[in-house]
Amino acid sequence: MVSIFPSYLAPLREALLGRAISRGLLELTVHDLRAWTHDVHQAVDDSPYGGGPGMVMRPQVWGDALDDVLAGPPARLVVPTPAGRPFTQALAREFSAEERLVFACGRYEGIDQRVLDDAARRVTVDEVSIGDYVLVGGEVAVLAIVEAVVRLLPGVLGNPRSAAEDSFSDGLLEGPAYTRPEVWRGLAVPDVLRSGNHALIDRWRRDRSLERTHRRRPDLLEALPADALDRADRAL
Numbered sequence: 453m454v455s456i457f458p459s460y461l462a463p464l465r466e467a468l469l470g471r472a473i474s475r476g477l478l479e480l481t482v483h484d485l486r487a488w489t490h491d492v493h494q495a496v497d498d499s500p501y502g503g504g505p506g507m508v509m510r511p512q513v514w515g516d517a518l519d520d521v522l523a524g525p526p527a528r529l530v531v532p533t534p535a536g537r538p539f540t541q542a543l544a545r546e547f548s549a550e551e552r553l554v555f556a557c558g559r560y561e562g563i564d565q566r567v568l569d570d571a572a573r574r575v576t577v578d579e580v581s582i583g584d585y586v587l588v589g590g591e592v593a594v595l596a597i598v599e600a601v602v603r604l605l606p607g608v609l610g611n612p613r614s615a616a617e618d619s620f621s622d623g624l625l626e627g628p629a630y631t632r633p634e635v636w637r638g639l640a641v642p643d644v645l646r647s648g649n650h651a652l653i654d655r656w657r658r659d660r661s662l663e664r665t666h667r668r669r670p671d672l673l674e675a676l677p678a679d680a681l682d683r684a685d686r687a688l
C-alpha cells in the first residue's frame with residue numbers, strides 16, 4: 453500500500469488480520485508516498501489544471517512510487533475513489549484470488565489521471581468505490597477492502613463455513629442472529645431456533661433472509677439469477 457498517512461493503515465496489523473500476517477497467510481507492506489518526493493517540502497500535490505477547488509496529487513511522485521512498488525511479481529493495482537465501480541463481495545472474492553494487490557491511497561481531489569493511465573499499460577487497474585459518499589482519502593476504503601478480501605483467504609477465518617455463508621454469498625442479506633439468554637429484557641429467541649429441527653430452522657432462516665432483503669435491498673433480489681429462488685422461496 454502507498455499512502456501519505458501510513459499510520460492510518462496500522463489497524464491492518466491488529467486482530468484477525470494481524471494473526472493472519474503472523475501466521476504467514478499474507479504479507480503487508482505500507483509505503484510512505486513522500487519517500488518518492490525530492491523537494492524540501494516533500495510536495496505530493498498541486499493545483500488542478502482548468503482551475504477549481506482543491507489539489508490534485510502529482511504524477512511524478514506517484515509514477516516513481518508505482519514504478520518501484522509494482523516492480524516484481526505481477527500485481528493488480530487497486531485505487532479507491534468515489535468515482536470507482538462498486539466494491540462488492542464478488543469483487544472481494546476476485547481480489548482474494550490474486551497473488552498480489554497494490555493499493556494506491558489518493559487524497560485531495562484525487563490522483564492525476566495519467567498515473568492510472570500509465571499504470572494500466574503494465575497492470576490491471578481497478579478504480580473502486582466502497583459506497584456513494586465522499587471520504588477525505590483512500591485509506592479508510594483500503595481498510596475495508598483489505599478486511600473483506602483477507603477474510604476470504606484460506607485459513608484466515610476459524611470456520612471456513614463463515615465466509616461461505618456470508619451475507620451476499622447467496623446474493624441475499626443475512627437474517628437476524630441470536631444467542632443466550634433465551635429471554636432478554638422480555639424479548640425471547642424465536643422458538644424454531646430452539647426446536648432442533650434443522651430443516652425447519654434452515655427454512656426459517658431463509659425466509660428471514662428473503663424478507664430482510666426484500667425490505668432493505670430489493671435491488672439484490674432483482675439481480676438474482678432466475679433459478680436462485682426455489683418454489684418455497686417464491687411462496688414467501
Ligand SMILES: Oc1ccccc1-c1ccno1
Binds near residue numbers: 532558580582
Ligand atoms: O471519497 C474518497 C476519497 C478518496 C479515496 C476514496 C474515496 C471513496 C469514497 C467511496 N469509496 O472510496
